[in-house]
Amino acid sequence: MTLSSSLPLVFGAASLALLGVWPSPGSASAPPTEAHSGGLTATPDTLPSTEELARRLGPEGDRAAGLEGIRLHIAQRSSEGATLWLQLLATVDRIDARLAPAAVRAVALGEEGMGVQGAELISETLDDADCEDRPPLLALAALLSEEDDPEIAAALRGRLLKEHSDAFEVPETRFRQARWLLAQEERREEGLDLLETLIVEGPNHPVAPEARRLFQQERNRPTPSEPEEDPS
Amino acid sequence: MSPSPDSLEGILAGVKGYLRLRAGAMVGVGAALVLGVILVLAWILGGASGWTPGTPVPALLAALGSGAVIGLAVWVGLLLRSWFREANLTGEVERSVRLPDGSVQAQVELSRSLPPGASDALARAGEGALLRKLDQPPGELAGDPGREAGRFLRLGGGVLGTVVLLVAVLVATTPDRAWSAWAGLTRPVALLKPDPLPEIRLMPGDAELPWGETPVLSVFAEGRDSVTVHWRAVGDVPEERSVSIEGGVGEAVLPPLEAEVTYWATGRDGRSSLRHRLVPLDPFLLTELLIEATFPEHTGLPPETFQGPPTALEVPAGTRLGFSGAVDGVGETVLLRESGGGELARFSVEERGFAGGWSPPGSMRVEWGVEGADRGSALPSPFELELRPDQPPEVRLSIPGDRSELPLSRRLPLRIEAADDYGLAWIELEVLGRSAAAGIDEPTVDRMSTEDQARVVLEPTLNLSDWDLGPGDDILLLARAGDNAPETQITETPILRIVMPGRRAVREAARERIQEVPSEAAGLADRASREASRLRGLEREWEARSRAGERGQDGLREAEELRSAVEQQAELAQDVEELQERLQELREALAGGDQEDAGLEERLRQLEELLDEALTPEARERLEELLERLQEGGELQESPGELLGELADQQEALRDRLEESLQRMRRSALEDLFQGVEQEARSLAESQEELAERFRESGLSETPGDPQETDGELAAERELQRELMERNRALADQLEELAERLREDGDSEAGDRASEAAEAVSQAGESMERAGDAGEAGDAAEAGSQGDQAADDLHDAAQTLEEAHVEWQERWTEDLRTALRQGAHDALSLARRQGEVRGEVRGANALRQRELQGEEVAIRDGLMNLGTELMLATLEMPEIGRGLSEAVGEAVAAVDRMVATLTGREEAGMAPDAAAEEAQAAMNRVALLALAALDATGQSEDGSSLEELLEEMERLAEQQEMLNEDTSSLSEEMDSEGASAQLQETAAAQQWIAEALRELGERPGASDHMDDLEELAQEGGEISRELEEGRLDGTTLARQESLLVRLLAHGRTLGMEQPTEERVGTPAGEVERPLVAPLPEEVLRGQRFTLPSAEELEALTPGQRRMVLEYFDRMNRRQSGGGGG
Known part of the structure; x- marks a missing residue:
């Protein structure tokens, strides 16, 4: 099948799904009750469950159906939740099918406020994962655990930066890691170094302006050892 | 006896001799100078064509020259005489050696005769003393005369040198003219005499005229104003008459001719004409003779009348001659006879008159005759009758450029030229197609009436685009012309053979065209860009005039500018269409070819589509409407300013769409190469x-x-x-x-x-x-x-x-997938940041809100970077790029609204929380679109399932082939033992294949082929049933064979659909885009994309660098509000 014939279908599904993630002003927090994807109408009752998704996306499942299921979930969520499920969609695109179920379950746990458990679930799969599968999994695990256990998240990010310095996730991971380091006074310099590396290596990266802003803000901030000048 | 040089007399003689020599030299130099001047004057006055006889100029020049030389000689002689006077001469000598005045004169006189009482010795002593003082060369003693002569010679010599040089130049540069002019000087007298006048001629010369007729003579006497005509009748005295001549011609009328007359003419120059004779003839029996020729109708010639007996007649075949006249004497019937032959026509005489008609059957010599006439009556001389036959028409068929191959457009320009002496009734063209596949077609004949035109040139274009012709087939052409004669004469041209270009030639042309399209499209985009700039300038000018209150003052100019703008746009649109048409022609020429041709065809089709997208149907319609209105001079609803703006928008839109397609075209060209x-x-x-x-x-x-x-x-x-x-x-x-x-x-x-x-x-x-x-x-x-x-x-x-x-x-x-994947990830990264800001915005104090503004600005900048990243990645997939670009634009707008809510600006119209939600959703959308595009560009699952389907089909075809062989063998052994069991096994195997086919059709990914496979499965099932029922004959075998052929054919069809390994460039087709409102102008305005740094640009190849710069240019043009795309 050529691209020209497949593209309209893919965009058709995506664009319909988008209707659900495009809140009108003032209705941002009201989750839609129906989602449309690829001509199907889904209600919360008909949404594929986490396990169903895990099955579909697993080695024995129907991957296309699994991806469509994720899109239905995205369409069901507010923008914040949609971002997480989009991250899942981007992740399963890059990892082996046998790792996908863990990612699905981890995201579901994260959504239920059990991000650390989700991160652990992912971490368990890392040993079996191929080298190229690890960066997206590490990044996902770090994101899931960031809120509940920043230390775990920092460790996961550290591993990603150390072992996979060429991965897509590196700039954002550097930024987040730097932000975590800057919050700890004794590791502030490390954080600044990380930001500097990010800015120098990817001056036009989408995260770079944010890194630049943070870098300048932190550099101008007086450290506790440097008492603020008395204005008088 | 000459005086002794040692005497005073001798010295004076020496001085005289010296002066004589000088005088001679003066004459010589003067004469040479005069000659030189005369030669130069002769060159000038003689002109380029030389002297004309009768000119006095050479004689005058000769006289002038001679006179000058003689005058000079006389003058020199007189001068010499003055110098030689003794007192003058001795005075000059005394002054030369500074002797007292008269000392030499006195001594000369003493030497001649001593006065009485004078001492001879003393005189000799005085002479001796004087001689010693005069012991110098004569030139030194010549004094002033010698010096004057010297001055003359120096001056004259100098001028002479110049003249000689001038003469040499004239000879060298214009030798013919010089020699011709100077030759005239050698015979000035001869040139004084003019050329003799031409001879005098008289007409009709020697002639026989009817008795009593008044001869009228024509006199030809060029260069004369009158001549004298002389005549003398036999037995009469000579007579003469002066005839004035005008323009070299005069007329003289002689007395009625009653006897033989000799006549001649003389001029005042003494020349006379030849002498001629006029002989009177007895009167014809036939008088008032009139012949009226009525030509055949198809000649279109008007009737013609001849008076008097003709000497010769040439008429078209089919002409009818009417004769009428009178018999001056006795006669009953006037006859026409063929010379040496029989009677041709007879006209009875009634009351002296006769009349009748005759249609000559052919060319002949015709004699007159009168029955019942007196013996010896004079009849007119016989005349030659020439019948001109009607010539068949001429026709020529040619092809401009003498091409022997049919153009790829299959439109062949022809030229048919035909001519006929009296007119053409029709021209026809016969075309015959000769195809390797379909054999020879019936000829097609197209006839056109030519309305009796004598010469016709037709330049038709033969359109064979609907003919089923393949490469290598040929076309035979011939033209015919028929004249308008009652019995049409037809001429036809030799057959012209035009060959369809071979498949290889068509392919080469297609490939060449594919390579040319990008540069042609770039040229069109460039033209559109220049035209858009021009129109913007006009629009601004119009607005300025309008503001200054000059609106409508120069309506004519405005109308002209509008007309020109619309025409330019139409021309550009036409060029785009022509480019499309040329691609279409090639595509049609490739139709029906093999897989290679199919690939080329597809590529050409894609290029056509890209060009088609460049000019939207709405733009075409609008252009046509404007053209029509302007051509009809109708009123325009829009103001000129609005219209100019609209036209500029259209040009910019065209430019943008062409530029968007350029990269695809280039890649397509590279792919094709x-x-x-x-x-x-x-x-x-x-x-x-x-x-x-x-x-x-x-x-x-x-x-x-x-x-x-x-x-x-x-x-x-x-x-x-x-x-x-x-x-x-x-x-x-x-x-x-x-x-x-x-x-x-x-x-x-x-x-x-x-x-x-x-x-x-x-x-x-x-x-x-x-x-x-x-x-x-x-x-x-x-x-x-x-x-x-x-x-x-x-x-x-x-x-x-x-x-x-x-x-x-x-x-x-x-590369594309990586960029999209990264784009999706980066969009999510920004969305997460936006989510974090949203979390903080709730309950943030004013200070924190200001900090959050900074973060939002950073997110906005990050989005801009993301937009650049995605656009660069999708340059060759503009459909995807456009969707992503729009989504990024929406996200930027949402972040701007968020910033506005944080600054508390009224226009935001929403709470910061809602604005943050909206911004995050917009970023999610960018990620979703990037992931969707990633799916679309990925290894298609459908592709792999199609591959599997193909493999299955091939396997089933192989099994069917084996089964066919088994069945065929079985059919020959049907009588043998166990044949029935074998037949049942064969039926089962056939049923198995049918089931397999049905199952194949039900597989995911095979839905497009389900019907075909089901049909094959049904056919397989029916054959199986026949076998089960024990029927195995020729029909069953044929059905099996047919099933196999269909299986193979279907497999080939699938193969064509399958993405091949050497993947043909597969740019995306039409994309269904989300219903997103266009970005508001205010959002776009001021968002300028900064160019990548010099280092970054340096890291790119020149081609990539150009692409990046073009991209930024396009983005920024859109940003500046001029973009229409």
């Missing part, structure tokens, strides 16, 4: 293999000991080898070009592989050369071996190219 060289390398390799085989076969058939025979057999192979070498050289050039373009495109790896292939092709070329040499030497075995080597090298090159092609495609796809 890749495929072209790959296919050519394969084709060349195959041809070389065949040739090598032929070389070897020629070697085997060699007659031992007969090298001549072998040489003759190898000649064809050698020629073929030369052709293949030519193709090989062209291929090597194409590969070099491909390598260069791939490197320019930033893929040096693919460029290196192309160079590698070029190297292999070059080695193949060397082997081909050696094969050719061996062929020349008659060594067929060596030629075959070298040919094999060349073929191997070419196969290697083709293999390298195929791999490079696939890798190139994969790299491109992988």
